[in-house]
Amino acid sequence: MDHLPQELQSYFTLALSVDGVVFGFDQEGLKILLINRGAEPFRGMWALPGDLVGPAEDLDIAAKRVLCELTGLGNVYLEQVRTFGRIDRHPLGRVLTVAYFSLIKIEDYQVQHSSWAADAGWFNIQKLPPLAFDHEEILNACLTRLRRRVRARPIGFELLPEKFTLSTLQHLYESILGTEMDKRNFRKKILAMDLLEPLDEAQNGVAHRPAKLFRFDKARYNQLVAEGFSFAL
Amino acid sequence: MDHLPQELQSYFTLALSVDGVVFGFDQEGLKILLINRGAEPFRGMWALPGDLVGPAEDLDIAAKRVLCELTGLGNVYLEQVRTFGRIDRHPLGRVLTVAYFSLIKIEDYQVQHSSWAADAGWFNIQKLPPLAFDHEEILNACLTRLRRRVRARPIGFELLPEKFTLSTLQHLYESILGTEMDKRNFRKKILAMDLLEPLDEAQNGVAHRPAKLFRFDKARYNQLVAEGFSFAL
DNA sequence: CGTAGATTGTGTCCGATTTACACTAAGTAC
DNA sequence: GTACTTAGTGTAAATCGGACACAATCTACG
Numbered sequence: 001m002d003h004l005p006q007e008l009q010s011y012f013t014l015a016l017s018v019d020g021v022v023f024g025f026d027q028e029g030l031k032i033l034l035i036n037r038g039a040e041p042f043r044g045m046w047a048l049p050g051d052l053v054g055p056a057e058d059l060d061i062a063a064k065r066v067l068c069e070l071t072g073l074g075n076v077y078l079e080q081v082r083t084f085g086r087i088d089r090h091p092l093g094r095v096l097t098v099a100y101f102s103l104i105k106i107e108d109y110q111v112q113h114s115s116w117a118a119d120a121g122w123f124n125i126q127k128l129p130p131l132a133f134d135h136e137e138i139l140n141a142c143l144t145r146l147r148r149r150v151r152a153r154p155i156g157f158e159l160l161p162e163k164f165t166l167s168t169l170q171h172l173y174e175s176i177l178g179t180e181m182d183k184r185n186f187r188k189k190i191l192a193m194d195l196l197e198p199l200d201e202a203q204n205g206v207a208h209r210p211a212k213l214f215r216f217d218k219a220r221y222n223q224l225v226a227e228g229f230s231f232a233l
Numbered sequence: 234m235d236h237l238p239q240e241l242q243s244y245f246t247l248a249l250s251v252d253g254v255v256f257g258f259d260q261e262g263l264k265i266l267l268i269n270r271g272a273e274p275f276r277g278m279w280a281l282p283g284d285l286v287g288p289a290e291d292l293d294i295a296a297k298r299v300l301c302e303l304t305g306l307g308n309v310y311l312e313q314v315r316t317f318g319r320i321d322r323h324p325l326g327r328v329l330t331v332a333y334f335s336l337i338k339i340e341d342y343q344v345q346h347s348s349w350a351a352d353a354g355w356f357n358i359q360k361l362p363p364l365a366f367d368h369e370e371i372l373n374a375c376l377t378r379l380r381r382r383v384r385a386r387p388i389g390f391e392l393l394p395e396k397f398t399l400s401t402l403q404h405l406y407e408s409i410l411g412t413e414m415d416k417r418n419f420r421k422k423i424l425a426m427d428l429l430e431p432l433d434e435a436q437n438g439v440a441h442r443p444a445k446l447f448r449f450d451k452a453r454y455n456q457l458v459a460e461g462f463s464f465a466l
Numbered sequence: 467c468g469t470a471g472a473t474t475g476t477g478t479c480c481g482a483t484t485t486a487c488a489c490t491a492a493g494t495a496c
Numbered sequence: 497g498t499a500c501t502t503a504g505t506g507t508a509a510a511t512c513g514g515a516c517a518c519a520a521t522c523t524a525c526g
Binding site: 010011012013014015016052053054055056058060080081082083085086087094096098 | 244248249287289291318320327
Binding site for chain 2: 486491492
Protein backbone atom coordinates (compact mmCIF):
# COMPACT_ATOMS: atom_id res chain seq x y z
CA MET A 1 0.00 0.00 0.00
CA ASP A 2 3.04 2.25 0.19
CA HIS A 3 2.30 3.70 -3.22
CA LEU A 4 -0.94 5.18 -1.99
CA PRO A 5 -1.39 8.75 -0.83
CA GLN A 6 -1.65 8.92 2.93
CA GLU A 7 -5.25 10.03 2.98
CA LEU A 8 -6.41 6.99 1.05
CA GLN A 9 -4.87 4.39 3.29
CA SER A 10 -7.78 4.24 5.69
CA TYR A 11 -10.02 3.07 2.88
CA PHE A 12 -8.03 -0.10 2.49
CA THR A 13 -9.32 -1.50 5.73
CA LEU A 14 -12.10 -3.76 4.73
CA ALA A 15 -12.20 -7.32 3.58
CA LEU A 16 -14.22 -9.06 0.97
CA SER A 17 -15.53 -12.58 0.91
CA VAL A 18 -17.45 -14.66 -1.55
CA ASP A 19 -20.33 -16.87 -0.47
CA GLY A 20 -21.93 -19.40 -2.71
CA VAL A 21 -25.30 -21.04 -2.90
CA VAL A 22 -24.65 -24.39 -4.51
CA PHE A 23 -27.80 -25.85 -5.97
CA GLY A 24 -28.30 -29.52 -6.69
CA PHE A 25 -31.29 -31.59 -7.70
CA ASP A 26 -32.39 -35.16 -7.10
CA GLN A 27 -35.63 -37.13 -6.74
CA GLU A 28 -36.43 -35.29 -3.53
CA GLY A 29 -36.22 -31.91 -5.21
CA LEU A 30 -34.02 -28.86 -5.11
CA LYS A 31 -31.22 -28.86 -2.57
CA ILE A 32 -28.40 -26.65 -1.46
CA LEU A 33 -25.03 -27.48 -0.04
CA LEU A 34 -24.27 -26.19 3.44
CA ILE A 35 -21.22 -26.49 5.59
CA ASN A 36 -21.07 -26.84 9.30
CA ARG A 37 -18.74 -24.17 10.56
CA GLY A 38 -15.66 -25.57 12.22
CA ALA A 39 -14.40 -22.22 13.41
CA GLU A 40 -15.63 -19.14 15.18
CA PRO A 41 -17.66 -17.11 14.67
CA PHE A 42 -20.85 -19.19 14.51
CA ARG A 43 -18.93 -22.42 15.18
CA GLY A 44 -21.25 -25.39 14.82
CA MET A 45 -23.86 -23.56 12.78
CA TRP A 46 -24.73 -24.27 9.20
CA ALA A 47 -23.60 -21.71 6.68
CA LEU A 48 -23.10 -21.11 3.01
CA PRO A 49 -19.68 -22.10 1.80
CA GLY A 50 -17.47 -19.06 1.40
CA ASP A 51 -14.07 -17.62 1.98
CA LEU A 52 -12.17 -14.38 2.02
CA VAL A 53 -10.99 -13.04 -1.30
CA GLY A 54 -7.22 -12.85 -1.51
CA PRO A 55 -5.54 -9.48 -2.03
CA ALA A 56 -4.59 -10.44 -5.56
CA GLU A 57 -7.41 -12.79 -6.36
CA ASP A 58 -10.05 -12.11 -8.95
CA LEU A 59 -13.62 -12.24 -7.66
CA ASP A 60 -14.89 -14.90 -10.00
CA ILE A 61 -11.75 -16.92 -9.42
CA ALA A 62 -12.31 -16.79 -5.69
CA ALA A 63 -15.86 -18.05 -6.14
CA LYS A 64 -14.63 -20.89 -8.30
CA ARG A 65 -11.93 -21.73 -5.84
CA VAL A 66 -14.37 -22.03 -2.94
CA LEU A 67 -16.61 -24.24 -5.00
CA CYS A 68 -13.76 -26.43 -6.13
CA GLU A 69 -12.29 -26.79 -2.67
CA LEU A 70 -15.64 -27.94 -1.45
CA THR A 71 -16.87 -30.16 -4.24
CA GLY A 72 -13.86 -30.92 -6.37
CA LEU A 73 -15.78 -29.57 -9.35
CA GLY A 74 -14.59 -27.05 -11.88
CA ASN A 75 -16.31 -25.80 -14.97
CA VAL A 76 -19.74 -25.42 -13.50
CA TYR A 77 -22.40 -22.76 -13.98
CA LEU A 78 -21.59 -19.85 -11.71
CA GLU A 79 -23.27 -16.48 -11.56
CA GLN A 80 -22.75 -13.42 -9.40
CA VAL A 81 -25.90 -12.26 -7.69
CA ARG A 82 -25.09 -9.26 -5.59
CA THR A 83 -22.99 -7.82 -2.83
CA PHE A 84 -24.05 -7.60 0.78
CA GLY A 85 -22.47 -4.75 2.61
CA ARG A 86 -24.19 -4.14 5.92
CA ILE A 87 -21.64 -2.74 8.29
CA ASP A 88 -22.33 -5.16 11.08
CA ARG A 89 -22.89 -8.26 9.01
CA HIS A 90 -19.64 -9.85 10.21
CA PRO A 91 -18.72 -9.82 13.89
CA LEU A 92 -14.97 -9.66 13.29
CA GLY A 93 -14.73 -6.54 11.18
CA ARG A 94 -15.92 -4.91 8.03
CA VAL A 95 -16.34 -7.83 5.70
CA LEU A 96 -18.48 -7.45 2.62
CA THR A 97 -19.53 -10.48 0.73
CA VAL A 98 -20.28 -11.09 -2.89
CA ALA A 99 -22.94 -13.75 -3.37
CA TYR A 100 -22.76 -16.30 -6.16
CA PHE A 101 -24.91 -19.21 -7.04
CA SER A 102 -23.85 -22.30 -8.86
CA LEU A 103 -25.59 -25.27 -10.37
CA ILE A 104 -24.01 -28.68 -10.14
CA LYS A 105 -24.96 -32.21 -11.06
CA ILE A 106 -25.54 -33.66 -7.66
CA GLU A 107 -24.29 -37.10 -8.64
CA ASP A 108 -20.86 -35.65 -9.48
CA TYR A 109 -20.49 -34.23 -6.03
CA GLN A 110 -18.10 -35.64 -3.49
CA VAL A 111 -17.14 -33.79 -0.33
CA GLN A 112 -13.57 -32.65 -0.30
CA HIS A 113 -12.18 -32.35 3.17
CA SER A 114 -11.15 -28.82 3.77
CA SER A 115 -10.00 -26.97 6.81
CA TRP A 116 -12.92 -24.65 7.30
CA ALA A 117 -15.72 -27.12 6.89
CA ALA A 118 -16.07 -29.65 9.66
CA ASP A 119 -18.90 -31.19 7.75
CA ALA A 120 -20.96 -30.51 4.67
CA GLY A 121 -24.29 -31.76 3.44
CA TRP A 122 -27.23 -31.32 1.16
CA PHE A 123 -30.39 -29.79 2.51
CA ASN A 124 -33.74 -29.78 0.88
CA ILE A 125 -34.66 -26.22 0.07
CA GLN A 126 -37.87 -26.70 2.01
CA LYS A 127 -36.18 -27.92 5.20
CA LEU A 128 -33.26 -25.68 5.97
CA PRO A 129 -31.65 -25.19 9.36
CA PRO A 130 -30.99 -21.67 10.66
CA LEU A 131 -27.98 -20.17 8.98
CA ALA A 132 -25.02 -18.17 10.23
CA PHE A 133 -24.38 -14.50 9.46
CA ASP A 134 -26.88 -12.99 7.03
CA HIS A 135 -26.85 -16.16 4.97
CA GLU A 136 -30.59 -16.54 4.92
CA GLU A 137 -30.90 -13.20 3.19
CA ILE A 138 -28.18 -14.19 0.74
CA LEU A 139 -29.87 -17.48 0.03
CA ASN A 140 -33.16 -15.75 -0.67
CA ALA A 141 -31.54 -13.39 -3.13
CA CYS A 142 -29.91 -16.31 -4.92
CA LEU A 143 -33.06 -18.37 -5.00
CA THR A 144 -35.03 -15.47 -6.40
CA ARG A 145 -32.40 -14.98 -9.06
CA LEU A 146 -32.36 -18.68 -9.93
CA ARG A 147 -36.13 -18.68 -10.34
CA ARG A 148 -35.98 -15.83 -12.75
CA ARG A 149 -33.03 -17.18 -14.68
CA VAL A 150 -34.31 -20.66 -15.09
CA ARG A 151 -37.30 -19.39 -17.00
CA ALA A 152 -35.28 -17.24 -19.35
CA ARG A 153 -32.18 -19.35 -19.94
CA PRO A 154 -31.70 -23.06 -20.46
CA ILE A 155 -29.63 -23.47 -17.31
CA GLY A 156 -31.80 -26.08 -15.63
CA PHE A 157 -29.88 -28.74 -17.50
CA GLU A 158 -26.80 -27.90 -15.45
CA LEU A 159 -28.54 -29.67 -12.58
CA LEU A 160 -29.30 -32.83 -14.51
CA PRO A 161 -27.19 -35.68 -15.80
CA GLU A 162 -26.36 -35.71 -19.50
CA LYS A 163 -29.36 -37.91 -20.27
CA PHE A 164 -32.69 -37.28 -18.64
CA THR A 165 -36.39 -37.87 -19.10
CA LEU A 166 -38.97 -35.20 -19.74
CA SER A 167 -40.68 -36.00 -16.47
CA THR A 168 -37.45 -35.40 -14.58
CA LEU A 169 -37.04 -32.10 -16.35
CA GLN A 170 -40.56 -31.12 -15.48
CA HIS A 171 -40.04 -32.02 -11.83
CA LEU A 172 -36.89 -29.94 -11.85
CA TYR A 173 -38.81 -26.89 -12.97
CA GLU A 174 -41.60 -27.59 -10.56
CA SER A 175 -39.30 -27.82 -7.59
CA ILE A 176 -37.35 -24.71 -8.51
CA LEU A 177 -40.40 -22.60 -9.23
CA GLY A 178 -42.63 -24.13 -6.61
CA THR A 179 -45.50 -24.58 -9.03
CA GLU A 180 -47.21 -27.54 -10.61
CA MET A 181 -47.24 -27.78 -14.37
CA ASP A 182 -49.37 -29.59 -16.87
CA LYS A 183 -47.55 -32.55 -18.37
CA ARG A 184 -48.83 -32.21 -21.90
CA ASN A 185 -48.35 -28.47 -22.07
CA PHE A 186 -44.87 -28.72 -20.63
CA ARG A 187 -43.79 -31.30 -23.20
CA LYS A 188 -45.39 -29.44 -26.04
CA LYS A 189 -43.58 -26.26 -25.12
CA ILE A 190 -40.15 -27.63 -24.40
CA LEU A 191 -40.11 -29.90 -27.45
CA ALA A 192 -41.32 -27.12 -29.69
CA MET A 193 -38.13 -25.21 -28.90
CA ASP A 194 -36.18 -27.92 -30.64
CA LEU A 195 -33.42 -27.89 -28.05
CA LEU A 196 -33.74 -31.45 -26.85
CA GLU A 197 -32.25 -34.28 -28.82
CA PRO A 198 -34.24 -37.49 -28.38
CA LEU A 199 -31.93 -40.46 -27.82
CA ASP A 200 -32.54 -44.04 -28.92
CA GLU A 201 -32.47 -45.04 -25.36
CA ALA A 202 -34.86 -45.42 -22.51
CA GLN A 203 -34.87 -45.91 -18.80
CA ASN A 204 -34.54 -49.49 -17.66
CA GLY A 205 -35.15 -51.30 -14.43
CA VAL A 206 -38.15 -49.17 -13.60
CA ALA A 207 -41.40 -50.80 -12.54
CA HIS A 208 -43.48 -49.04 -15.14
CA ARG A 209 -43.37 -48.01 -18.74
CA PRO A 210 -39.83 -46.72 -19.29
CA ALA A 211 -39.38 -43.12 -20.37
CA LYS A 212 -37.32 -42.04 -23.34
CA LEU A 213 -34.11 -40.19 -22.66
CA PHE A 214 -33.18 -36.79 -24.04
CA ARG A 215 -30.09 -34.65 -24.15
CA PHE A 216 -29.84 -30.85 -24.19
CA ASP A 217 -28.32 -29.78 -27.49
CA LYS A 218 -26.18 -26.81 -26.56
CA ALA A 219 -24.81 -26.25 -30.05
CA ARG A 220 -28.35 -26.07 -31.34
CA TYR A 221 -29.23 -23.57 -28.65
CA ASN A 222 -26.30 -21.34 -29.58
CA GLN A 223 -27.30 -21.47 -33.20
CA LEU A 224 -30.90 -20.56 -32.43
CA VAL A 225 -29.82 -17.71 -30.19
CA ALA A 226 -27.68 -16.35 -33.00
CA GLU A 227 -30.84 -16.36 -35.11
CA GLY A 228 -32.71 -14.35 -32.50
CA PHE A 229 -34.35 -17.09 -30.49
CA SER A 230 -34.82 -16.59 -26.81
CA PHE A 231 -35.60 -19.33 -24.34
CA ALA A 232 -38.73 -18.89 -22.26
CA LEU A 233 -40.70 -21.21 -20.06
CA MET B 234 -7.86 -4.04 12.90
CA ASP B 235 -6.09 -4.90 16.15
CA HIS B 236 -8.81 -7.33 17.10
CA LEU B 237 -8.06 -9.53 14.10
CA PRO B 238 -5.93 -12.63 14.15
CA GLN B 239 -2.58 -11.92 12.56
CA GLU B 240 -3.12 -14.20 9.59
CA LEU B 241 -6.26 -12.36 8.53
CA GLN B 242 -4.75 -8.90 8.41
CA SER B 243 -3.48 -9.23 4.87
CA TYR B 244 -7.03 -9.68 3.67
CA PHE B 245 -7.95 -6.21 4.83
CA THR B 246 -5.91 -4.62 2.10
CA LEU B 247 -8.39 -3.82 -0.57
CA ALA B 248 -10.69 -0.93 -1.11
CA LEU B 249 -14.22 -0.72 -2.34
CA SER B 250 -15.86 1.95 -4.37
CA VAL B 251 -19.35 2.53 -5.69
CA ASP B 252 -19.98 3.71 -9.20
CA GLY B 253 -23.32 4.90 -10.43
CA VAL B 254 -25.01 5.07 -13.75
CA VAL B 255 -27.44 7.95 -13.42
CA PHE B 256 -30.15 7.76 -16.04
CA GLY B 257 -32.20 10.69 -17.16
CA PHE B 258 -34.68 11.23 -19.95
CA ASP B 259 -35.69 14.16 -22.09
CA GLN B 260 -36.97 14.85 -25.61
CA GLU B 261 -33.71 13.65 -27.08
CA GLY B 262 -33.98 10.29 -25.38
CA LEU B 263 -32.21 8.37 -22.66
CA LYS B 264 -29.14 9.99 -21.16
CA ILE B 265 -26.58 9.33 -18.52
CA LEU B 266 -24.65 11.64 -16.29
CA LEU B 267 -20.86 11.59 -16.62
CA ILE B 268 -18.19 13.49 -14.81
CA ASN B 269 -14.98 14.77 -16.21
CA ARG B 270 -12.25 13.53 -13.93
CA GLY B 271 -10.42 16.32 -12.20
CA ALA B 272 -7.81 14.05 -10.65
CA GLU B 273 -5.48 11.27 -11.65
CA PRO B 274 -5.81 8.57 -12.74
CA PHE B 275 -7.58 9.25 -16.01
CA ARG B 276 -7.60 12.99 -15.42
CA GLY B 277 -9.60 14.71 -18.13
CA MET B 278 -11.52 11.62 -19.18
CA TRP B 279 -15.20 11.08 -18.75
CA ALA B 280 -16.23 8.59 -16.11
CA LEU B 281 -19.15 7.35 -14.11
CA PRO B 282 -19.61 9.22 -10.85
CA GLY B 283 -18.27 7.18 -7.97
CA ASP B 284 -16.28 7.27 -4.79
CA LEU B 285 -14.56 5.07 -2.28
CA VAL B 286 -16.74 3.49 0.38
CA GLY B 287 -15.79 4.61 3.85
CA PRO B 288 -14.63 2.03 6.39
CA ALA B 289 -17.84 2.35 8.34
CA GLU B 290 -20.16 3.28 5.54
CA ASP B 291 -22.97 1.11 4.36
CA LEU B 292 -22.88 0.25 0.65
CA ASP B 293 -26.28 1.65 -0.24
CA ILE B 294 -25.57 4.73 1.80
CA ALA B 295 -22.34 5.32 -0.07
CA ALA B 296 -24.17 5.06 -3.38
CA LYS B 297 -26.77 7.54 -2.19
CA ARG B 298 -24.08 9.88 -0.95
CA VAL B 299 -22.31 9.95 -4.30
CA LEU B 300 -25.54 10.63 -6.08
CA CYS B 301 -26.49 13.37 -3.69
CA GLU B 302 -23.10 15.06 -3.80
CA LEU B 303 -23.37 15.16 -7.54
CA THR B 304 -26.99 16.04 -8.13
CA GLY B 305 -28.30 17.33 -4.86
CA LEU B 306 -31.02 14.72 -5.05
CA GLY B 307 -32.07 12.28 -2.39
CA ASN B 308 -34.89 9.80 -2.36
CA VAL B 309 -34.44 8.54 -5.90
CA TYR B 310 -34.68 5.09 -7.38
CA LEU B 311 -31.40 3.27 -6.80
CA GLU B 312 -30.56 -0.34 -7.45
CA GLN B 313 -27.42 -2.39 -7.03
CA VAL B 314 -26.38 -4.18 -10.19
CA ARG B 315 -23.21 -6.08 -9.53
CA THR B 316 -19.65 -5.94 -8.36
CA PHE B 317 -16.66 -5.64 -10.61
CA GLY B 318 -13.55 -7.21 -9.20
CA ARG B 319 -10.88 -7.55 -11.85
CA ILE B 320 -7.54 -7.30 -10.15
CA ASP B 321 -6.12 -4.69 -12.47
CA ARG B 322 -9.21 -2.61 -12.93
CA HIS B 323 -7.79 0.26 -10.91
CA PRO B 324 -4.24 1.47 -11.50
CA LEU B 325 -3.66 2.55 -7.90
CA GLY B 326 -4.36 -0.65 -6.07
CA ARG B 327 -6.91 -3.31 -5.50
CA VAL B 328 -10.17 -1.43 -5.72
CA LEU B 329 -13.37 -3.30 -6.34
CA THR B 330 -16.44 -1.43 -7.31
CA VAL B 331 -20.10 -2.02 -6.75
CA ALA B 332 -22.20 -0.73 -9.60
CA TYR B 333 -25.52 0.97 -9.03
CA PHE B 334 -27.94 2.59 -11.35
CA SER B 335 -30.36 5.33 -10.51
CA LEU B 336 -33.24 7.01 -12.23
CA ILE B 337 -33.78 10.70 -11.82
CA LYS B 338 -36.09 13.32 -13.21
CA ILE B 339 -33.72 15.20 -15.41
CA GLU B 340 -35.44 18.53 -14.85
CA ASP B 341 -34.72 18.29 -11.10
CA TYR B 342 -31.03 17.98 -11.73
CA GLN B 343 -28.58 20.71 -10.93
CA VAL B 344 -24.85 20.15 -10.83
CA GLN B 345 -23.38 20.45 -7.39
CA HIS B 346 -19.81 21.56 -7.43
CA SER B 347 -17.75 18.88 -5.86
CA SER B 348 -14.05 18.41 -5.54
CA TRP B 349 -13.61 15.39 -7.75
CA ALA B 350 -15.72 16.45 -10.67
CA ALA B 351 -14.27 19.28 -12.69
CA ASP B 352 -17.28 19.13 -14.85
CA ALA B 353 -20.35 17.00 -15.31
CA GLY B 354 -22.85 16.60 -18.07
CA TRP B 355 -25.55 14.57 -19.69
CA PHE B 356 -24.70 12.34 -22.62
CA ASN B 357 -27.11 10.71 -24.96
CA ILE B 358 -26.85 6.97 -24.52
CA GLN B 359 -26.19 6.69 -28.24
CA LYS B 360 -23.29 9.14 -28.28
CA LEU B 361 -20.99 8.43 -25.42
CA PRO B 362 -17.35 9.39 -25.19
CA PRO B 363 -14.77 6.78 -24.21
CA LEU B 364 -14.90 6.15 -20.48
CA ALA B 365 -12.24 5.75 -17.81
CA PHE B 366 -11.45 2.49 -16.02
CA ASP B 367 -13.79 -0.37 -16.91
CA HIS B 368 -16.74 2.00 -16.90
CA GLU B 369 -17.99 0.95 -20.29
CA GLU B 370 -18.44 -2.57 -19.04
CA ILE B 371 -20.20 -1.27 -15.94
CA LEU B 372 -22.47 0.89 -18.01
CA ASN B 373 -23.43 -2.04 -20.21
CA ALA B 374 -24.32 -4.15 -17.22
CA CYS B 375 -26.47 -1.35 -15.83
CA LEU B 376 -28.17 -0.70 -19.12
CA THR B 377 -28.98 -4.36 -19.57
CA ARG B 378 -30.41 -4.44 -16.09
CA LEU B 379 -32.48 -1.32 -16.67
CA ARG B 380 -33.93 -2.79 -19.85
CA ARG B 381 -35.05 -5.88 -18.05
CA ARG B 382 -36.39 -4.02 -15.04
CA VAL B 383 -38.34 -1.44 -16.92
CA ARG B 384 -40.47 -4.13 -18.51
CA ALA B 385 -41.23 -5.88 -15.26
CA ARG B 386 -41.63 -2.98 -12.85
CA PRO B 387 -43.24 0.43 -13.17
CA ILE B 388 -39.96 2.28 -12.66
CA GLY B 389 -40.00 4.22 -15.91
CA PHE B 390 -42.04 6.90 -14.18
CA GLU B 391 -39.02 7.74 -12.04
CA LEU B 392 -37.57 9.37 -15.14
CA LEU B 393 -40.63 11.48 -15.90
CA PRO B 394 -42.14 14.52 -14.26
CA GLU B 395 -45.21 13.99 -12.12
CA LYS B 396 -47.51 14.73 -15.05
CA PHE B 397 -46.80 13.32 -18.47
CA THR B 398 -48.47 12.37 -21.72
CA LEU B 399 -48.86 8.88 -23.06
CA SER B 400 -46.70 9.73 -26.03
CA THR B 401 -43.88 10.80 -23.76
CA LEU B 402 -44.21 7.56 -21.84
CA GLN B 403 -44.08 5.59 -25.04
CA HIS B 404 -40.99 7.44 -26.22
CA LEU B 405 -39.39 6.72 -22.88
CA TYR B 406 -39.89 3.00 -23.35
CA GLU B 407 -38.77 3.16 -26.92
CA SER B 408 -35.55 4.91 -26.10
CA ILE B 409 -34.73 2.62 -23.22
CA LEU B 410 -35.51 -0.58 -25.07
CA GLY B 411 -34.33 0.58 -28.47
CA THR B 412 -37.50 -0.63 -30.18
CA GLU B 413 -40.42 1.05 -31.86
CA MET B 414 -43.86 0.39 -30.52
CA ASP B 415 -47.34 0.65 -31.93
CA LYS B 416 -49.16 3.63 -30.51
CA ARG B 417 -52.59 2.06 -30.20
CA ASN B 418 -51.33 -1.17 -28.73
CA PHE B 419 -49.13 0.66 -26.26
CA ARG B 420 -52.00 2.80 -25.01
CA LYS B 421 -54.37 -0.09 -24.81
CA LYS B 422 -51.95 -2.10 -22.74
CA ILE B 423 -50.77 0.55 -20.32
CA LEU B 424 -54.26 1.93 -19.72
CA ALA B 425 -55.67 -1.54 -19.19
CA MET B 426 -53.39 -1.91 -16.18
CA ASP B 427 -55.32 0.84 -14.48
CA LEU B 428 -52.18 2.42 -13.04
CA LEU B 429 -52.44 5.78 -14.71
CA GLU B 430 -54.71 8.43 -13.39
CA PRO B 431 -56.01 10.72 -16.14
CA LEU B 432 -55.87 14.35 -15.11
CA ASP B 433 -58.26 17.11 -16.14
CA GLU B 434 -55.41 18.88 -17.72
CA ALA B 435 -53.66 18.99 -21.04
CA GLN B 436 -50.51 20.27 -22.59
CA ASN B 437 -50.61 23.87 -23.67
CA GLY B 438 -48.49 26.01 -25.89
CA VAL B 439 -47.87 23.20 -28.34
CA ALA B 440 -48.40 23.70 -32.04
CA HIS B 441 -50.74 20.78 -32.45
CA ARG B 442 -53.58 19.06 -30.69
CA PRO B 443 -52.63 19.07 -26.99
CA ALA B 444 -52.26 15.72 -25.26
CA LYS B 445 -53.96 14.82 -22.01
CA LEU B 446 -51.80 14.49 -18.95
CA PHE B 447 -51.60 11.45 -16.70
CA ARG B 448 -50.07 10.62 -13.37
CA PHE B 449 -48.74 7.28 -12.14
CA ASP B 450 -50.86 6.11 -9.23
CA LYS B 451 -48.40 4.45 -6.92
CA ALA B 452 -50.93 3.64 -4.22
CA ARG B 453 -53.05 1.90 -6.81
CA TYR B 454 -50.02 -0.06 -7.97
CA ASN B 455 -49.25 -1.22 -4.44
CA GLN B 456 -52.81 -2.28 -3.96
CA LEU B 457 -52.85 -4.26 -7.20
CA VAL B 458 -49.55 -5.92 -6.35
CA ALA B 459 -50.99 -7.00 -3.03
CA GLU B 460 -53.78 -8.63 -5.02
CA GLY B 461 -51.30 -10.54 -7.14
CA PHE B 462 -50.90 -8.21 -10.08
CA SER B 463 -47.58 -8.00 -11.78
CA PHE B 464 -46.53 -5.26 -14.15
CA ALA B 465 -45.44 -6.33 -17.62
CA LEU B 466 -44.84 -4.46 -20.80
C1' DC C 467 -48.91 -66.51 -17.04
C1' DG C 468 -52.10 -63.02 -16.00
C1' DT C 469 -53.50 -59.26 -13.34
C1' DA C 470 -52.50 -55.03 -10.59
C1' DG C 471 -49.86 -51.07 -10.22
C1' DA C 472 -47.17 -47.36 -11.87
C1' DT C 473 -45.76 -43.97 -15.12
C1' DT C 474 -45.29 -42.63 -20.12
C1' DG C 475 -46.97 -40.45 -24.02
C1' DT C 476 -50.27 -38.13 -26.88
C1' DG C 477 -54.21 -33.98 -29.30
C1' DT C 478 -57.99 -30.83 -29.30
C1' DC C 479 -60.79 -27.10 -28.13
C1' DC C 480 -61.56 -22.57 -26.20
C1' DG C 481 -60.59 -18.24 -24.47
C1' DA C 482 -57.14 -14.74 -23.95
C1' DT C 483 -53.56 -12.14 -25.78
C1' DT C 484 -51.00 -9.99 -29.31
C1' DT C 485 -50.31 -7.89 -33.54
C1' DA C 486 -51.22 -5.24 -37.65
C1' DC C 487 -53.27 -1.42 -39.39
C1' DA C 488 -55.60 4.12 -40.99
C1' DC C 489 -58.29 7.90 -40.29
C1' DT C 490 -60.47 11.90 -37.77
C1' DA C 491 -59.76 15.55 -34.01
C1' DA C 492 -57.67 19.57 -32.07
C1' DG C 493 -54.57 22.74 -31.60
C1' DT C 494 -50.77 26.52 -33.61
C1' DA C 495 -48.44 29.19 -37.31
C1' DC C 496 -48.62 31.87 -40.99
C1' DG D 497 -58.52 29.78 -43.49
C1' DT D 498 -55.21 26.60 -44.80
C1' DA D 499 -51.25 23.85 -43.82
C1' DC D 500 -48.91 21.45 -40.38
C1' DT D 501 -48.36 18.59 -36.43
C1' DT D 502 -49.47 15.32 -33.02
C1' DA D 503 -53.48 13.12 -30.30
C1' DG D 504 -56.67 9.79 -30.01
C1' DT D 505 -59.40 5.78 -31.26
C1' DG D 506 -61.30 0.09 -32.80
C1' DT D 507 -61.42 -4.15 -35.24
C1' DA D 508 -60.09 -8.39 -37.31
C1' DA D 509 -56.77 -12.17 -37.69
C1' DA D 510 -53.25 -14.86 -35.84
C1' DT D 511 -51.03 -16.78 -32.05
C1' DC D 512 -50.47 -18.50 -27.60
C1' DG D 513 -51.73 -20.62 -23.24
C1' DG D 514 -54.51 -23.53 -20.36
C1' DA D 515 -57.59 -27.20 -19.43
C1' DC D 516 -58.38 -31.78 -19.92
C1' DA D 517 -58.54 -38.06 -20.32
C1' DC D 518 -57.14 -42.26 -21.89
C1' DA D 519 -54.42 -45.97 -24.06
C1' DA D 520 -49.55 -47.98 -23.98
C1' DT D 521 -45.67 -50.27 -21.69
C1' DC D 522 -43.12 -52.00 -18.31
C1' DT D 523 -42.39 -54.66 -13.50
C1' DA D 524 -43.99 -57.19 -9.51
C1' DC D 525 -46.23 -60.59 -7.62
C1' DG D 526 -49.29 -64.23 -6.86
